[in-house]
Amino acid sequence: xxxxxxxxxxxxxxxxxxxxxxxxxxxxxxxxxxxxxxxxxxxxxxxxxxxxxxxxxxxxxxxxxxxxxxxxxxxxxxxxxxxxxxxxxxxxxxxxxxxxxxxxxxxxxxxxxx
Amino acid sequence: xxxxxxxxxxxxxxxxxxxxxxxxxxxxxxxxxxxxxxxxxxxxxxxxxxxxxxxxxxxxxxxxxxxxxxxxxxxxxxxxxxxxxxxxxxxxxxxxxxxxxxxxxxxxxxxxxx
Numbered sequence: 001x002x003x004x005x006x007x008x009x010x011x012x013x014x015x016x017x018x019x020x021x022x023x024x025x026x027x028x029x030x031x032x033x034x035x036x037x038x039x040x041x042x043x044x045x046x047x048x049x050x051x052x053x054x055x056x057x058x059x060x061x062x063x064x065x066x067x068x069x070x071x072x073x074x075x076x077x078x079x080x081x082x083x084x085x086x087x088x089x090x091x092x093x094x095x096x097x098x099x100x101x102x103x104x105x106x107x108x109x110x111x112x113x114x
Numbered sequence: 115x116x117x118x119x120x121x122x123x124x125x126x127x128x129x130x131x132x133x134x135x136x137x138x139x140x141x142x143x144x145x146x147x148x149x150x151x152x153x154x155x156x157x158x159x160x161x162x163x164x165x166x167x168x169x170x171x172x173x174x175x176x177x178x179x180x181x182x183x184x185x186x187x188x189x190x191x192x193x194x195x196x197x198x199x200x201x202x203x204x205x206x207x208x209x210x211x212x213x214x215x216x217x218x219x220x221x222x223x224x225x226x227x228x
Contacts, residue, residue: 032215043118043204043219044157051215089157093215100145100164100210101172102217106156 002027002094006105013080013112021075021108023064023090031094033057033066033073034102038087047075047088080112117141118220120205126226133192135223137205145208146188147217148172148180150201157204163188195227 007022025031032051036044048057053068062077073090090105121136139146147162149172159172161180169180177199181189188207192199202224208217 034217036217036219041221043221044206045219046216049215093210095210100208101147101159101162102208104157 004105010109029096031092120220139207143207
Protein backbone atom coordinates (compact mmCIF):
# COMPACT_ATOMS: atom_id res chain seq x y z
CA UNK A 1 0.00 0.00 0.00
CA UNK A 2 0.89 3.66 -0.08
CA UNK A 3 3.17 5.08 2.58
CA UNK A 4 5.00 8.28 3.51
CA UNK A 5 8.24 8.44 5.48
CA UNK A 6 9.45 11.66 7.06
CA UNK A 7 12.75 12.41 8.70
CA UNK A 8 12.59 11.92 12.41
CA UNK A 9 12.34 14.90 14.63
CA UNK A 10 12.41 16.95 16.57
CA UNK A 11 14.42 19.49 14.58
CA UNK A 12 15.83 22.52 16.36
CA UNK A 13 17.30 25.44 14.42
CA UNK A 14 18.39 28.98 15.05
CA UNK A 15 16.57 31.84 13.36
CA UNK A 16 17.72 32.43 9.74
CA UNK A 17 19.05 28.89 9.39
CA UNK A 18 18.32 26.75 6.32
CA UNK A 19 15.63 24.11 6.76
CA UNK A 20 15.24 20.76 5.07
CA UNK A 21 12.67 18.19 6.14
CA UNK A 22 12.97 15.00 4.14
CA UNK A 23 9.94 13.15 2.83
CA UNK A 24 9.90 10.02 0.70
CA UNK A 25 6.90 8.07 -0.46
CA UNK A 26 5.76 4.75 -1.83
CA UNK A 27 2.79 4.66 -4.17
CA UNK A 28 1.58 2.45 -6.97
CA UNK A 29 -0.18 5.14 -8.95
CA UNK A 30 0.54 8.78 -9.72
CA UNK A 31 -0.05 10.54 -6.44
CA UNK A 32 -0.42 14.18 -5.57
CA UNK A 33 1.87 15.32 -2.76
CA UNK A 34 1.21 17.77 0.05
CA UNK A 35 2.86 19.46 2.99
CA UNK A 36 0.64 20.43 5.91
CA UNK A 37 1.62 22.52 8.92
CA UNK A 38 0.15 22.41 12.41
CA UNK A 39 0.80 25.36 14.70
CA UNK A 40 0.47 24.82 18.45
CA UNK A 41 -3.11 24.27 19.53
CA UNK A 42 -4.52 24.31 16.01
CA UNK A 43 -5.62 21.93 13.28
CA UNK A 44 -3.57 21.22 10.19
CA UNK A 45 -3.47 23.65 7.29
CA UNK A 46 -2.20 23.15 3.77
CA UNK A 47 1.24 24.66 3.23
CA UNK A 48 1.91 23.64 -0.36
CA UNK A 49 1.24 20.88 -2.86
CA UNK A 50 2.34 19.39 -6.19
CA UNK A 51 0.21 17.26 -8.45
CA UNK A 52 2.70 15.82 -10.93
CA UNK A 53 6.36 15.01 -11.36
CA UNK A 54 8.76 17.98 -11.43
CA UNK A 55 6.11 20.37 -10.11
CA UNK A 56 7.33 22.73 -7.43
CA UNK A 57 4.97 23.83 -4.71
CA UNK A 58 5.75 27.02 -2.81
CA UNK A 59 4.19 29.16 -0.10
CA UNK A 60 5.40 31.50 2.67
CA UNK A 61 9.03 30.97 1.61
CA UNK A 62 8.74 27.18 1.76
CA UNK A 63 9.34 25.05 -1.33
CA UNK A 64 9.12 21.39 -2.29
CA UNK A 65 9.71 19.68 -5.64
CA UNK A 66 7.96 16.48 -6.69
CA UNK A 67 10.81 14.11 -7.65
CA UNK A 68 9.44 10.95 -9.19
CA UNK A 69 12.87 9.43 -9.82
CA UNK A 70 13.75 9.55 -6.13
CA UNK A 71 10.12 9.33 -4.86
CA UNK A 72 10.75 12.38 -2.72
CA UNK A 73 9.10 15.66 -1.78
CA UNK A 74 11.53 17.38 0.58
CA UNK A 75 10.46 20.62 2.26
CA UNK A 76 12.95 23.51 2.25
CA UNK A 77 13.14 27.08 3.47
CA UNK A 78 16.12 29.32 3.09
CA UNK A 79 15.78 31.27 6.32
CA UNK A 80 13.48 30.11 9.09
CA UNK A 81 11.78 32.35 11.63
CA UNK A 82 10.62 31.73 15.17
CA UNK A 83 7.05 31.82 13.84
CA UNK A 84 7.79 28.72 11.70
CA UNK A 85 7.91 26.59 14.83
CA UNK A 86 5.25 23.94 14.23
CA UNK A 87 4.72 20.32 13.26
CA UNK A 88 5.05 19.58 9.54
CA UNK A 89 3.30 16.66 7.85
CA UNK A 90 4.03 15.23 4.43
CA UNK A 91 1.08 13.51 2.75
CA UNK A 92 0.09 11.85 -0.49
CA UNK A 93 -3.16 11.29 -2.34
CA UNK A 94 -3.43 8.31 -4.65
CA UNK A 95 -6.98 8.12 -5.96
CA UNK A 96 -6.49 4.72 -7.61
CA UNK A 97 -5.45 2.93 -4.44
CA UNK A 98 -6.93 5.00 -1.62
CA UNK A 99 -9.78 7.01 -3.08
CA UNK A 100 -10.25 10.28 -1.23
CA UNK A 101 -8.01 9.30 1.70
CA UNK A 102 -4.74 11.06 2.35
CA UNK A 103 -1.77 9.07 3.60
CA UNK A 104 0.22 11.08 6.15
CA UNK A 105 3.76 10.84 7.43
CA UNK A 106 4.43 10.81 11.15
CA UNK A 107 5.06 14.53 11.35
CA UNK A 108 8.25 16.46 12.15
CA UNK A 109 8.38 18.90 15.05
CA UNK A 110 10.34 22.04 14.19
CA UNK A 111 11.50 24.47 16.85
CA UNK A 112 13.20 27.70 15.81
CA UNK A 113 15.09 29.59 18.50
CA UNK A 114 15.78 33.33 18.37
CA UNK B 115 -12.59 30.89 3.02
CA UNK B 116 -13.48 27.30 3.68
CA UNK B 117 -14.38 26.73 7.26
CA UNK B 118 -14.48 23.49 9.17
CA UNK B 119 -15.82 23.90 12.68
CA UNK B 120 -15.87 21.47 15.56
CA UNK B 121 -18.37 21.71 18.35
CA UNK B 122 -15.89 21.88 21.22
CA UNK B 123 -12.21 22.69 21.65
CA UNK B 124 -11.97 20.90 24.98
CA UNK B 125 -14.18 18.17 26.39
CA UNK B 126 -14.00 16.15 29.61
CA UNK B 127 -16.10 13.01 29.94
CA UNK B 128 -16.32 10.03 32.26
CA UNK B 129 -15.67 6.42 31.41
CA UNK B 130 -18.76 4.77 29.97
CA UNK B 131 -20.42 7.97 28.79
CA UNK B 132 -21.66 8.30 25.22
CA UNK B 133 -19.80 11.14 23.54
CA UNK B 134 -20.74 13.08 20.43
CA UNK B 135 -18.20 15.14 18.49
CA UNK B 136 -19.73 17.34 15.83
CA UNK B 137 -18.10 18.70 12.71
CA UNK B 138 -19.57 21.12 10.19
CA UNK B 139 -18.11 22.34 6.89
CA UNK B 140 -19.46 25.20 4.81
CA UNK B 141 -18.12 24.40 1.34
CA UNK B 142 -20.40 21.63 0.13
CA UNK B 143 -17.56 19.08 0.20
CA UNK B 144 -18.54 15.49 -0.40
CA UNK B 145 -15.66 13.94 1.54
CA UNK B 146 -15.31 14.26 5.30
CA UNK B 147 -12.92 12.57 7.73
CA UNK B 148 -12.31 11.97 11.41
CA UNK B 149 -8.77 11.48 12.74
CA UNK B 150 -7.23 11.13 16.11
CA UNK B 151 -3.80 12.51 16.87
CA UNK B 152 -1.57 11.14 19.60
CA UNK B 153 2.06 11.92 20.44
CA UNK B 154 4.40 9.65 18.54
CA UNK B 155 1.61 8.10 16.48
CA UNK B 156 0.85 10.89 14.05
CA UNK B 157 -2.62 11.13 12.50
CA UNK B 158 -4.75 8.02 12.39
CA UNK B 159 -7.92 7.83 10.34
CA UNK B 160 -10.98 6.63 12.26
CA UNK B 161 -13.79 6.93 9.73
CA UNK B 162 -14.55 8.83 6.57
CA UNK B 163 -17.55 9.56 4.41
CA UNK B 164 -17.79 10.33 0.71
CA UNK B 165 -21.48 11.19 0.64
CA UNK B 166 -24.55 11.63 2.80
CA UNK B 167 -25.37 8.44 4.72
CA UNK B 168 -22.22 6.79 3.38
CA UNK B 169 -19.36 5.83 5.68
CA UNK B 170 -16.16 3.86 5.45
CA UNK B 171 -13.94 2.50 8.20
CA UNK B 172 -10.52 3.95 8.49
CA UNK B 173 -7.54 2.39 10.22
CA UNK B 174 -8.82 2.44 13.81
CA UNK B 175 -12.65 2.32 13.83
CA UNK B 176 -13.04 0.14 16.93
CA UNK B 177 -14.99 1.86 19.67
CA UNK B 178 -16.28 4.58 17.34
CA UNK B 179 -19.20 5.12 15.02
CA UNK B 180 -20.19 7.99 12.75
CA UNK B 181 -23.25 9.65 11.35
CA UNK B 182 -23.73 11.75 8.26
CA UNK B 183 -27.33 12.75 7.81
CA UNK B 184 -26.59 16.02 6.03
CA UNK B 185 -23.79 16.84 3.64
CA UNK B 186 -22.30 19.55 5.81
CA UNK B 187 -22.26 17.63 9.09
CA UNK B 188 -20.22 14.61 10.12
CA UNK B 189 -20.51 13.34 13.68
CA UNK B 190 -18.16 11.04 15.56
CA UNK B 191 -19.71 8.96 18.33
CA UNK B 192 -17.92 7.20 21.16
CA UNK B 193 -20.51 4.67 22.24
CA UNK B 194 -18.94 4.05 25.65
CA UNK B 195 -15.95 6.27 26.28
CA UNK B 196 -12.81 4.71 27.67
CA UNK B 197 -9.62 6.27 29.01
CA UNK B 198 -7.65 5.07 25.98
CA UNK B 199 -9.82 7.33 23.83
CA UNK B 200 -8.32 10.38 25.47
CA UNK B 201 -6.85 12.17 22.48
CA UNK B 202 -7.00 15.10 20.07
CA UNK B 203 -9.73 14.57 17.47
CA UNK B 204 -9.48 16.32 14.12
CA UNK B 205 -12.22 16.62 11.54
CA UNK B 206 -11.51 17.41 7.90
CA UNK B 207 -13.30 17.89 4.61
CA UNK B 208 -11.92 17.68 1.14
CA UNK B 209 -12.53 18.65 -2.43
CA UNK B 210 -10.77 16.03 -4.55
CA UNK B 211 -8.88 16.45 -7.81
CA UNK B 212 -7.49 19.25 -9.92
CA UNK B 213 -5.86 22.47 -8.89
CA UNK B 214 -8.22 23.01 -5.98
CA UNK B 215 -7.56 19.61 -4.38
CA UNK B 216 -7.17 20.45 -0.70
CA UNK B 217 -8.12 18.88 2.59
CA UNK B 218 -9.27 21.38 5.19
CA UNK B 219 -9.05 20.67 8.90
CA UNK B 220 -10.99 21.91 11.86
CA UNK B 221 -9.22 23.24 14.97
CA UNK B 222 -9.53 19.95 16.83
CA UNK B 223 -11.27 18.75 19.98
CA UNK B 224 -9.09 17.69 22.87
CA UNK B 225 -11.05 14.98 24.65
CA UNK B 226 -10.15 13.75 28.10
CA UNK B 227 -11.88 10.64 29.44
CA UNK B 228 -11.58 10.21 33.19
